[in-house]
Amino acid sequence: MEKVTGSNGDFAVTVRKKARYVDEDLCTGCGACAEKCPTTVPDEFNMGLGKRKAIYKYYTQGIPSTFCIDAVHCRTFQKGKKCGVCEKICQAKAIDYKQEDKILELKVGAIVLAVGYDLFDAAKLPEYGYGRITNVINALEFERLLSASGPTEGHVERLSDLRDHELIHSGEKKLKKATKTLGKYEKKHKKSSADFYKEFTAGNISDGDEFAKWAKQYESVQEATKKLEALKAKAEKFDVATRLAFIQCVGSRDFRFNKYCSSYCCMHSIKEAMIAKDHEARTDAYIFNMDLRTVGKGFEEYKVRGAEKTGLNYVRGRVAEITQDENENPIIWYEETTSQTPKSLTVDLAILAVACEAPKGIEKIAEMVGVELDHNRFFKTDPLNPLDTTVPGIFVCGCAQGPMDIPESVAQASSAASRAAEAVAGKA
Amino acid sequence: MNIEALVDETKAYYCLDCGVCTGSCPVARYSPGFSPRLMVEKALMGKAEDFLTDPDVWSCLTCARCTHRCPANIDYLEFARGIREEALRLGNKGSPAHSGMFQSIMEIQSSGIKQDRITWAKEAGSIADKGEYFYFVGCLPYFNVIFANFPSQPLDIGRNVIKILNKLGIEPVVSNDEKCCGHDMLWNGEVETFKKLAAANIEVIKEAGSKKVIFHCPEGYYIFKNYYTKYFGDLDFEVIHFYDFLAERLKAGELTLEKSNGVVTYQDPCRLGRLAGIYESPRDIINGVAASFVEMERNGENSVCCGTTGWMNCSTCSKEIQGNRLKESMATGADTLITACPKCNIHFSCAASFIEGIDIKIKDLTEMVVSAMNGG
Numbered sequence: 001m002e003k004v005t006g007s008n009g010d011f012a013v014t015v016r017k018k019a020r021y022v023d024e025d026l027c028t029g030c031g032a033c034a035e036k037c038p039t040t041v042p043d044e045f046n047m048g049l050g051k052r053k054a055i056y057k058y059y060t061q062g063i064p065s066t067f068c069i070d071a072v073h074c075r076t077f078q079k080g081k082k083c084g085v086c087e088k089i090c091q092a093k094a095i096d097y098k099q100e101d102k103i104l105e106l107k108v109g110a111i112v113l114a115v116g117y118d119l120f121d122a123a124k125l126p127e128y129g130y131g132r133i134t135n136v137i138n139a140l141e142f143e144r145l146l147s148a149s150g151p152t153e154g155h156v157e158r159l160s161d162l163r164d165h166e167l168i169h170s171g172e173k174k175l176k177k178a179t180k181t182l183g184k185y186e187k188k189h190k191k192s193s194a195d196f197y198k199e200f201t202a203g204n205i206s207d208g209d210e211f212a213k214w215a216k217q218y219e220s221v222q223e224a225t226k227k228l229e230a231l232k233a234k235a236e237k238f239d240v241a242t243r244l245a246f247i248q249c250v251g252s253r254d255f256r257f258n259k260y261c262s263s264y265c266c267m268h269s270i271k272e273a274m275i276a277k278d279h280e281a282r283t284d285a286y287i288f289n290m291d292l293r294t295v296g297k298g299f300e301e302y303k304v305r306g307a308e309k310t311g312l313n314y315v316r317g318r319v320a321e322i323t324q325d326e327n328e329n330p331i332i333w334y335e336e337t338t339s340q341t342p343k344s345l346t347v348d349l350a351i352l353a354v355a356c357e358a359p360k361g362i363e364k365i366a367e368m369v370g371v372e373l374d375h376n377r378f379f380k381t382d383p384l385n386p387l388d389t390t391v392p393g394i395f396v397c398g399c400a401q402g403p404m405d406i407p408e409s410v411a412q413a414s415s416a417a418s419r420a421a422e423a424v425a426g427k428a
Numbered sequence: 429m430n431i432e433a434l435v436d437e438t439k440a441y442y443c444l445d446c447g448v449c450t451g452s453c454p455v456a457r458y459s460p461g462f463s464p465r466l467m468v469e470k471a472l473m474g475k476a477e478d479f480l481t482d483p484d485v486w487s488c489l490t491c492a493r494c495t496h497r498c499p500a501n502i503d504y505l506e507f508a509r510g511i512r513e514e515a516l517r518l519g520n521k522g523s524p525a526h527s528g529m530f531q532s533i534m535e536i537q538s539s540g541i542k543q544d545r546i547t548w549a550k551e552a553g554s555i556a557d558k559g560e561y562f563y564f565v566g567c568l569p570y571f572n573v574i575f576a577n578f579p580s581q582p583l584d585i586g587r588n589v590i591k592i593l594n595k596l597g598i599e600p601v602v603s604n605d606e607k608c609c610g611h612d613m614l615w616n617g618e619v620e621t622f623k624k625l626a627a628a629n630i631e632v633i634k635e636a637g638s639k640k641v642i643f644h645c646p647e648g649y650y651i652f653k654n655y656y657t658k659y660f661g662d663l664d665f666e667v668i669h670f671y672d673f674l675a676e677r678l679k680a681g682e683l684t685l686e687k688s689n690g691v692v693t694y695q696d697p698c699r700l701g702r703l704a705g706i707y708e709s710p711r712d713i714i715n716g717v718a719a720s721f722v723e724m725e726r727n728g729e730n731s732v733c734c735g736t737t738g739w740m741n742c743s744t745c746s747k748e749i750q751g752n753r754l755k756e757s758m759a760t761g762a763d764t765l766i767t768a769c770p771k772c773n774i775h776f777s778c779a780a781s782f783i784e785g786i787d788i789k790i791k792d793l794t795e796m797v798v799s800a801m802n803g804g
Contacts, residue, residue, distance in 0.1 A: 126728060126729045126730055127452070127497055127729070127730055249446075249499070253444070253499060254499040255442070255499060255500055255501040256499065256501060290444055290445070290446045316447075317446070317447040317451065318444070318446035318447055318448045318451075318499065319448075319451065320447070320448045320449075320450075320451025320452040320497065321451070321452060321497075321726075321730060323725055323726065324725070333451055333452070334447060334451040335447030335448075335449075335450040335451040335456070335463070335465065336447075337445065337446075337447040337465070340450075340463060340466065341460070342450055342451055342453070342456045342457050342460075
């Protein structure tokens, strides 16, 4: 959305439709392009934990089911590189590198602001070590780890283990290449590198740049092999994460950041802990909280079931800080307020229930459509007409007006749609 | 101040009863029963007598880990100070370290005595009677009497500061009439003594005609910035921390330093870090004087106190905290622990002298700078 003019019942909206470089009428969503695309990029939908290609779909169930090219990473869009693989592979001939952004002029009777929310950046709390301690993650990252369509296919692995697997993978690739170079020297001089190196270090071969290079190459291959072996030995002991700590109220109910309660985090932490336990029976889950705010029909029962049937541990006490041990296991430091005792607990993963915040750029949208924001930066609404913004004909639903869970967001979306329909019919 | 007023002033009624303070407290970890949360709770429930008569009132390190992290923004630090005033009124005095010698020295200074506190400075470099810059030395000359046999003498810090300032072309005022800044008196609950000392110091600086007062001691800096202004209004001179001053000069290329070999790590003083927000300047300087600098796991805002404050309640708990912190510094692989506060240096040097298994050099940052000035 770039510009909005007009008033209730008669708005003119200018929308920029970004070029996807794929003709959506032709694309069948078969995915052959992504399969062959040579460029891999961290996957935003998987919170950077997995990889996607430069031609991709944001997520599997996205509608329309059309691929799009990420021009920032695509080789064809980067100067000096030739590729064009997707164009060659696409049977539907849907690839169009020359596609441009389109400007759409829409005449509408009402506008619904459904811009969603952003996660609180947990790095703002240095005491929790997010961004510094590898195995401290946020709840949405954990959600992706739990998901069958996620980067680990639902196996809850420590991020440090994923990193080490990646290191082994890239290390093997590099080593293969380096060994190949050694092979060239060996073929040329008809001598194994080990024999050559023995002679070289004994001082029997001294002249020639090439020999020095060979020796250096041999040394680096030896060193890389050693490192790789050590890493592989370490990786053999890797197990799924079974000790989980869920840390509530990270960035919410906190006067330093957001005073409000994000309202849905208690439920999602209990849910995530229960699913983790479903996936792996050995799981020990701890939920650190001031009070579990499970507000809603059946939610209180769900909390009780979590403790009684699933065996989740609810610990009363807000976490003070997180450090890590020599194996990169997070150590949770807290006061168990029920026994008035300062304690620590070592876990495999610490999962931060981060606050729901108004999205970046909400000020820009508010200015564009002329609506006001409240003191928490969400869209301001009328208490008696909770979907109405400060401008008639412009409505809001979901987390754009404050933290709420999925059922409530869905109900609001229906409501906002009917309010918009009233506006279009001239009755709002 | 009575407890109700203190609760109002520090907004302790916002307490969420969450336990972040006690979970963060270095004392609570080694001294079961000590709990900032429970003190606030008791104050809110009208049961303040429980802790006002308890010697543990004096165990708080005033390190501000709790205050810094409190999700309800309660000024626990001011709360801890306020309850000490009240405890003292009720006759609960705590146990002064070093048999109360420091408290006596501070008291004597407040009554006006003739001191010799600049002879060493004249020997170290050139100083002035009047001028733009005033170097507020603090307690170093007194510390030196007691800790003269430590590996690095407290007064060496003063000597180093003068040498560095001279090198930068500054001849600071160092005054014979300077008094204790009053920091410890204030935190010992002796507000009247603090006020006497503060008034005398403001007068001394005024007489020297100085507009810029440089502090090396984080306590002096913090107390001038926050409590001199609180009790005496705006000061007509600027309060500058030596490391901010030096870091700026280094950036401007006014001083060339040669890096020394070895690996160093750094202890953030509570008053300099969490309470004054000065984290970067000392680090900029360290990067200028040391070839390799590694952080301890708990650094910056998460740094841990050197174990005791205000020369009060130095206990086995203090030694546990110090020993643990020293081990944390050794775990970085560093051979030297750099301190930026004379008291951190004294406390760690003391602990390192008898706790088994401690093997790390402890140096003040000024010492590193002076040897870097002389060529690494």
